[in-house]
Amino acid sequence: MKPLLQIIIAAAGLTAFTLSTEKDFLSSNTSYAHQQLNHMLTETATRDSLAFPRTMDSAGRMTTTSMYDWTPGFFPGSLWYSYEQTKDPAIYQQAIRWTEKLEPLKDFTQHHDLGFMMYCSYGNAYRITGNKAYRDILIQGARSLSTRYNPVTGSIKSWNAFKSWHGEQKYFYPVIIDNLMNLELLFFAAKETGDTSFRHVAVSHALQAMKNQIRPDYSSYHVVCYDTLTGKVLARETAQGYADNSTWSRGQAWGIYGFTMIYRETKDPRFLKTATGMADWFLNNKNLPADKVPYWDFNAMQKGYTPGVRSYANKVTTKYRDVSAAAIVASALFELSDYVAPAKGAQYRKTAISMLHTLAGPAYRAPEGQNGNFMLMHSVGSIPHHTEIDVPLVYADYYFMEALQRYQSSL
Numbered sequence: 190m191k192p193l194l195q196i197i198i199a200a201a202g203l204t205a206f207t208l209s210t211e212k213d214f215l216s217s218n219t220s221y222a223h224q225q226l227n228h229m230l231t232e233t234a235t236r237d238s239l240a241f242p243r244t245m246d247s248a249g250r251m252t253t254t255s256m257y258d259w260t261p262g263f264f265p266g267s268l269w270y271s272y273e274q275t276k277d278p279a280i281y282q283q284a285i286r287w288t289e290k291l292e293p294l295k296d297f298t299q300h301h302d303l304g305f306m307m308y309c310s311y312g313n314a315y316r317i318t319g320n321k322a323y324r325d326i327l328i329q330g331a332r333s334l335s336t337r338y339n340p341v342t343g344s345i346k347s348w349n350a351f352k353s354w355h356g357e358q359k360y361f362y363p364v365i366i367d368n369l370m371n372l373e374l375l376f377f378a379a380k381e382t383g384d385t386s387f388r389h390v391a392v393s394h395a396l397q398a399m400k401n402q403i404r405p406d407y408s409s410y411h412v413v414c415y416d417t418l419t420g421k422v423l424a425r426e427t428a429q430g431y432a433d434n435s436t437w438s439r440g441q442a443w444g445i446y447g448f449t450m451i452y453r454e455t456k457d458p459r460f461l462k463t464a465t466g467m468a469d470w471f472l473n474n475k476n477l478p479a480d481k482v483p484y485w486d487f488n489a490m491q492k493g494y495t496p497g498v499r500s501y502a503n504k505v506t507t508k509y510r511d512v513s514a515a516a517i518v519a520s521a522l523f524e525l526s527d528y529v530a531p532a533k534g535a536q537y538r539k540t541a542i543s544m545l546h547t548l549a550g551p552a553y554r555a556p557e558g559q560n561g562n563f564m565l566m567h568s569v570g571s572i573p574h575h576t577e578i579d580v581p582l583v584y585a586d587y588y589f590m591e592a593l594q595r596y597q598s599s600l
């Protein structure tokens with residue numbers, strides 16, 4: 190190999206791999222993803238046309254949700270990535286079909302997840318097709334999401350109510366760390382319309398999350414509950430993590446990805462510092478397994494961490510992995526690597542590539558036609574709720590595909 194090429198490949202974080210083996214890796218994974226998605230499309234044809242793939246039941250069959258759950262955007266989003274990767278016109282038609290089913294969501298205001306629901310579907314659709322009708326639907330979706338903002342709390346309300354795992358206490362202005370992901374829709378609407386109020390809402394929410402949701406060591410709380418009269422924090426608890434003071438792995442992943450995206454949109458160095466702080470906390474954590482696929486919570490079953498009395502986490506003795514968190518982090522690191530100093534960027538990129546290889550290996554990637562036709566195995570939806578434990582999840586596949594796409598575009 191010529192020295193210059195060696196230097197370029199090393200800087201790109203490819204020291205252990207050659208460009209041609211990486212191209213083969215990408216092409217075999219994108220072709221695998223295309224096949225799994227086609228199997229899933231065949232299965233969806235046997236179901237209600239408004240049933241959106243989510244996970245798998247104990248018999249190995251795909252299970253679905255309605256479009257009003259938080260995950261309907263991920264299947265159309267994966268179809269868009271597959272179209273980008275294969276240019277298959279049949280996948281293009283299916284991506285349009287599955288995206289357009291979600292049009293009613295543009296007026297939905299009952300929870301905060303509109304960013305996930307619309308930006309992964311219509312956002313990719315608009316990016317790839319340039320169809321102005323999709324842009325207008327996204328902007329209306331951003332208006333609907335903005336209705337959940339309150340200037341007193343400076344935040345978007347995630348759920349209408351949250352019941353503590355400790356007893357009967359209910360909170361009526363809960364904000365969860367996942368909500369950072371929904372801000373991308375608002376940044377998009379601000380740029381498209383010139384209406385700065387969308388950006389104001391997004392930045393205010395991000396600053397409040399940075400202040401109240403992230404601990405000084407850059408680990409994170411899952412749920413922060415606000416008082417709407419004073420704007421003060423009433424409680425910091427968990428909904429899907431092990432304990433209030435623990436760090437739920439997917440929550441940390443949403444934070445890494447979310448603050449990276451917020452830095453991209455604002456160029457405010459405080460957000461970059463938070464994104465790198467959270468990434469370093471995740472990657473350097475002594476509780477992160479060697480293959481960098483985290484346990485579902487960094488502090489599960491550890492001394493000093495106690496689940497609420499009603500939480501199913503009290504009954505679980507297995508330290509399940511959460512592959513979805515690893516897929517989100519791998520995708521985020523590809524982007525974050527572009528925003529930091531070259532040496533640190535090369536390290537993030539190398540980590541992202543090696544995580545992607547791990548996810549695509551036999552321990553986590555299902556054989557074709559199995560796993561309910563989802564790609565990745567071993568994710569966790571919510572142990573406290575006793576749901577979706579050690580299963581495939583549609584969003585793990587989406588961020589896996591996004592990471593493949595980010596890697597492919599960067600070669």
Ligand code: GLY
Pocket residue numbers: 259367429439570
């Ligand atoms: N946004 C919900 C979750 O990550 O499970």
